[in-house]
Amino acid sequence: MKRSERLIAMTHYLIEHPHQLVSLPYFTESYQSAKSSISEDLAIISERFQKEGIGRLQTVPGAAGGVKYIPYNSIEKSEAFIDELAYQLQDSERLLPGGYLFMSDLLGDPQTVRNIGRLFATHFAEYDIDVVVTVATKGIPLAYAVAAFLNVPVVIVRRDPKVTEGSTVSINYVSGSSRKIQTMVLPKRSLKQGANVCIIDDFMKAGGTINGMRSLLNEFEANVACIGVLAEAEDEEEDRVVDDYVSLLQINNVDIKNNKIEVHRGNIFF
Structure with a gap:
């Protein structure tokens, strides 16, 4: 295999397996190449x-090591993307x-959701996450996008138990914004x-x-x-029950009378 072909194959494999430790012998055996050649290829890809x-690319030394x-x-790409989201x-x-x-169109756009997932995965890369958790329903596409970049499974908390999920654990909680008693369950x-666990949600008011x-x-x-939310409402800050979270966007002013909205960057850069 030519080096150019090997570089393409290795790059594709690494992108498809993020946060997964890949041993150098795997590449040497897969592409029938010397270890020194593979190391040079990885240096090119990382650069x-x-x-x-x-x-x-993160190198893990030792006999059981490899590359992730x-x-x-x-920062430049993140700021540009968030500013474009705020504008929309x-x-x-x-x-x-x-x-x-109304955010359903953005949450239904694969490229937008993918970029949001990459942003959260960037921020939470060092947390050694085992699973991404979200609540049905609008947070689901975001959770899967984050999980794809962290290479971990997704668990969905539901409002009602499903027969197909077997025995469940349920709790009652107080909704932060409506102050109503609600229920959520998890198999x-x-x-x-x-x-x-990494919790992902699309919108947060009081954080209930x-x-x-x-x-x-x-x-x-x-x-x-860690906790990540796509957008947060500023006006609920005094009654907020969650404070350790990362937001991409902050809705600073919703003027229903004059039909105006102000959206700014969230706290992700702070």
């Missing part, structure tokens, strides 16, 4: 990834009753005890739903390592 601002592809977004969300036609914004088989997920995950003795 190109970093110049493009899409990731890096760690996806990330450069400031369209007054997105304004819904209750101060909510017993869906999460291992002591798992390191995320706080409910935390309480539910406590029943599994899971560790909530």
